[in-house]
Amino acid sequence: xxxxxxxxxxxxxxxxxxxxxxxxxxxxxxxxxxxxxxxxxxxxxxxxxxxxxxxxxxxxxxxxxxxxxxxxxxxxxxxxxxxxxxxxxxxxxxxxxxxxxxxxxxxxxxxxxxxxxxxxxxxxxxxxxxxxxxxxxxxxxxxxxxxxxxxxxxxxxxxxxxxxxxxxxxxxxxxxxxxxxxxxxxxxxxxxxxxxxxxxxxxxxxxxxxxxxxxxxxxxxxxxxxxxxxxxxxxxxxxxxxxxxxxxxxxxxxxxxxxxxxxxxxxxxxxxxxxxxxxxxxxxxxxxxxxxxxxxxxxxxxxxxxxxxxxxxxxxxxxxxxxxxxxxxxxxxxxxxxxxxxxxxxxxxxxxxxxxxxxxxxxxxxxxxxxxxxxxxxxxxxxxxxxxxxxxxxxxxxxxxxxxxxxxxxxxxxxxxxxxxxxxxxxxxxxxx
Ligand code: URA
Ligand code: CA
Numbered sequence: 001x002x003x004x005x006x007x008x009x010x011x012x013x014x015x016x017x018x019x020x021x022x023x024x025x026x027x028x029x030x031x032x033x034x035x036x037x038x039x040x041x042x043x044x045x046x047x048x049x050x051x052x053x054x055x056x057x058x059x060x061x062x063x064x065x066x067x068x069x070x071x072x073x074x075x076x077x078x079x080x081x082x083x084x085x086x087x088x089x090x091x092x093x094x095x096x097x098x099x100x101x102x103x104x105x106x107x108x109x110x111x112x113x114x115x116x117x118x119x120x121x122x123x124x125x126x127x128x129x130x131x132x133x134x135x136x137x138x139x140x141x142x143x144x145x146x147x148x149x150x151x152x153x154x155x156x157x158x159x160x161x162x163x164x165x166x167x168x169x170x171x172x173x174x175x176x177x178x179x180x181x182x183x184x185x186x187x188x189x190x191x192x193x194x195x196x197x198x199x200x201x202x203x204x205x206x207x208x209x210x211x212x213x214x215x216x217x218x219x220x221x222x223x224x225x226x227x228x229x230x231x232x233x234x235x236x237x238x239x240x241x242x243x244x245x246x247x248x249x250x251x252x253x254x255x256x257x258x259x260x261x262x263x264x265x266x267x268x269x270x271x272x273x274x275x276x277x278x279x280x281x282x283x284x285x286x287x288x289x290x291x292x293x294x295x296x297x298x299x300x301x302x303x304x305x306x307x308x309x310x311x312x313x314x315x316x317x318x319x320x321x322x323x324x325x326x327x328x329x330x331x332x333x334x335x336x337x338x339x340x341x342x343x344x345x346x347x348x349x350x351x352x353x354x355x356x357x358x359x360x361x362x363x364x365x366x367x368x369x370x371x372x373x374x375x376x377x378x379x380x381x382x383x384x385x386x387x388x389x390x391x392x393x394x395x396x397x398x399x400x401x402x403x404x405x406x407x408x409x410x411x412x413x414x415x416x417x418x419x420x421x422x423x424x425x426x427x428x429x430x431x432x433x
Pocket of ligand 2: 244
């Protein structure tokens with residue numbers, strides 16, 4: 001087989017066979033296929049696309065390029081949740097303990113990554129003593145005992161995807177539904193989940209800005225998952241404004257605790273109940289979505305979800321007393337209120353720009369070596385559709401720097417107020433099974 005013939009084949013709009021896709025991915029992983037040929041192929045894929053069969057084959061070839069996590073020692077159906085990214089997305093912190101409380105095993109592998117705020121692990125590390133440096137045996141034992149544990153990302157998961165994503169990033173070939181869908185799905189499948197619930201975001205703060213693109217990506221991922229034997233469904237949810245109120249690390253931990261107490265923001269609570277219901281249903285811990293939702297609501301109301309959070313934190317060295325005493329979380333030195341300059345209604349809170357404001361405060365990483373400030377960030381006091389009066393706070397800024405003029409300016413530019421009444425955005429657009 002020659003790579004040049006396969007590039008030509010895709011360039012001319014033909015379908016690549018399973019053997020050809022395996023040849024490409026193993027050759028690219030071991031270095032026998034050079035970057036210049038791989039970039040020609042990915043550009044051909046951007047223009048020509050891939051059939052459903054090709055997408056599933058590409059996904060599985062990338063899964064086989066590295067380590068595959070074996071979760072077979074964990075009892076029950078392991079369901080993983082993946083969000084395509086957003087601003088102030090606190091769902092993982094809420095969903096883990098929440099669905100574990102109704103008996104769904106959560107064996108979460110999580111990362112740090114770049115972004116407006118840290119990843120799930122960074123957020124959890126704002127709890128004193130909490131750590132994810134546990135070995136596989138302990139990880140499995142904890143999930144069997146408590147139904148929930150989090151471990152750091154293994155070094156050698158889907159190396160083909162790592163190399164290919166980096167190449168796409170510098171060759172203008174990220175924007176391809178088949179390539180994005182197989183990239184995301186390969187990582188979830190290699191991490192060992194039996195079933196996958198996808199939260200595909202749409203809007204300004206999302207990777208996919210339009211509903212049409214988000215829908216196409218969601219369908220592509222659901223089809224790949226189901227084609228390779230992992231029950232997969234997707235929810236398309238709003239990311240035009242940040243989810244919940246908090247954008248930051250310790251601030252989002254506090255928001256997750258509030259939500260598990262039943263006192264969280266309405267949108268975050270609703271999205272967690274929706275995603276959680278699908279997780280519980282796929283794990284066969286409820287006979288219907290309605291029954292699953294009832295079980296989750298009960299776990300919030302009777303305190304068992306909050307209790308599960310405490311057990312989870314203390315089992316991994318964390319100080320569980322923060323759950324009852326959130327003032328023990330890292331605290332910023334200064335707080336500032338962003339006062340509304342006009343009467344009216346909040347018309348827009350541009351999610352990605354608000355994320356950038358949090359990053360200016362130090363809540364996120366610009367490069368992989370940046371150090372995160374866990375205490376800082378933003379707490380919105382208003383959301384789209386809310387009425388505001390001059391002088392009322394739109395947002396509280398938590399900072400360790402005395403001067404936040406640049407942050408304030410960015411927020412004023414991106415929290416828009418109009419005199420006319422505004423409807424809040426749709427939270428959940430679609431549920432695709
Ligand atoms: N996220 C991924 O993991 N892969 C892509 O290709 C795009 C976004
Ligand atoms: Ca939030």
